[in-house]
Amino acid sequence: MRSSLGLLGLAALATASDVHDLTKDTFGAFVQDNGLVLAEFFAPWCGHCKALAPEYEEAATALKEKDIQLAKIDCTVESDLCSSYGVEGYPTLKVFRGTDNIVPYTGPRKAQAIVSYMTKQSLPSVSLLTSSSALDEFKTSDKVVVVGFFGADDKASNATFGEIADSLRDSYLFGATSDAGLAEAEGVLQPGVVVYKEFDEGKNVHEGAFTVEGITAFAKTAATPLIGEVGPETYAGYMAAGIPLAYIFSATAEERESLSKTLRPIAEKYKGKISFATIDAEAFGQHAQNLNLETGNWPAFAIQDTVNGQKYPYSEAGKASYLSAKKIGKYVEEFLDGKVEPSVKSEPIPEKQEGPTTVVVAKSYRDVVIDNDKDVLLEFYAPWCGHCKALAPKYDELAALFAERTDKVVIAKIDATVNDVPDEIRGYPTIKLFKAGEKGSPITYSGAREVEALANFVRENGSHHIDAYGDAAEVDGTEVIDTATMPHQAPAATVASVATEGIKGGVASAVSAAAEAIKTVLTDDDGDTASHDEL
Secondary structure, three states: OHHHHHHHHHHHHHHOOOEEEOOOOOHHHHHHHOOOEEEEEEOOOOHHHHHHHHHHHHHHHHHHOOOOEEEEEEOOOOHHHHHHOOOOEEOEEEEEEOOOEEEEOOOOOOHHHHHHHHHHHHOOOOEEOOOHHHHHHHHOOOOEEEEEEOOOOOHHHHHHHHHHHHHHOOOOEEEEEOOHHHHHHOOOOOOEEEEEEOOOOOEEEOOOOOOHHHHHHHHHHHOOOOEEEOOOOOHHHHHHOOOOEEEEEEOOHHHHHHHHHHHHHHHHHOOOOOEEEEEEHHHHOOHHHHOOOOOOOOOEEEEEEOOOOEEEEOOOOOOHHHHOHHHHHHHHHHHHOOOOOOEOOOOOOOOOOOOOOEEOOHHHHHHHHHOOOOEEEEEEEOOOOHHHHHHHHHHHHHHHHOHHHOOOEEEEEEEOOOOOOOOOOOOOOEEEEEOOOOOOOOEEOOOOOOHHHHHHHHHHHOOOOOOOOOOOOOOOOOOOOOOOOOOEEOOOOOHHHHHHHHOOHHHHHHHHHHHHHOOOOOOOOOOOOOOOOOO
16 A cells, blocks of 8 residues: 555656647647747756756746746657757757747756746846846845945936846846935935845946946945855856856864964955855865866865966865964965966877877867967867767868868867866767967867768868868858757766856857866766766
8 A cells, every 4th residue: 555655646746747748749839839948958868867857846946936837848758849940969948938939048947046047037137127126126126236326317428327137137136226215215326236145245336437347346346245156056166257257175064264364364365366166075076186186185275267278276275273364364365476386287298299190189279279370170088088089080080081182271179178178078079179369269069970961060060171072161041950869968067067057158158168178077978977067
């Protein structure tokens, strides 16, 4: 009887799901009938999808009362539907406002973060606050909210604030009021901006010029805790702040709290110039390796330059006394003064290239990839990655095809597990084209891992348009490249993947190196896995 009741209970739980299972026959109507939908495209065998499942269910239940629907599509059954929306990895999450307005979900894959992200998506970029009660309610509607105070007839301030809100709406809630009485009650001179938050002093008032650049920088700084904690829901924010991040590694909550108090004066002194955060070394200790720190020797300290992709591990570790305010204060000051040399992890430069594919290491990266006028296709791989192993012979074949044109095209690879690289690495293999003349904006390859498809990608997207099967070709943009391939499991929802998916433009390049730092695991079709810390 107990067994039967248990099965009945499981069945009840299954039927009580607030996540909608959709098929090709129900998807279109469901998306059209619901104003805002978050859809997960998944595969039952995908480990990351399994990890997401309980978070997704929790978020669906919380968002149901806000009339925001969460759905899922099994791509092993609905392959045509998934292909029609460009799904190449699992899980893939997309935000739908009807069938024509579709954007990628770029938030963390945790329930609270999904709720916060989708709540922001459901609101206008700026919510109008017309009363004291509306303002008070809005202040506590999220962990961080940004409120503008300016007159209704102040068109310039309205336009400026609207532009900021449009660009940062995925990160913060924005509200605005033209009520001069509310501004006076809040101690704000119009036009003005205030960040309300659940931590530190609770409120910051912008005192600079009312410009897009100034207010954007103010909001990002104010939204960052004086000494916060690095985790799945916070990493993207630290990367988006666009300033260096100082890590305080410790294995116990008590020691992290103690070190936070010790270093708080340093964090206050350099607020806006460098962010400070503790990190649970017990849960995320492997991340220390990515900062070139010795794993297991706690407590430890390191600074990550999120703009230039460089790492500055502090040499003393293992005792709390090594991380005193005096010692860390001096180290931070020297770092900001440019007196600390970055740490670079690199294999030796190969004395001779073996095989058709050019081997790149950190020490040769700039010479081979950046400082030249060649189109460079670079594979970032991991030795343990099954997909990388399967690609290897095809990639060598591709390199051989371009062997006679190495004056224009280089096919290269780098082991990203033992070399520091300043590029966005969210999973293995990652393939990027650094085209001549535009090295600062590499193009990520997302097509089939087949020789012809890769060769076409180089020809169509490279500056030199070299055809591996003939002479330089004119590109008319009409050739269809075959991208049909078995989708692979998408990278884990580490803080790095969150960061890099959610940040655009100039900040994206700044975040790239930081994103590379946290290595994810790909559960390959052949079962290959590698240990990692799931931030």
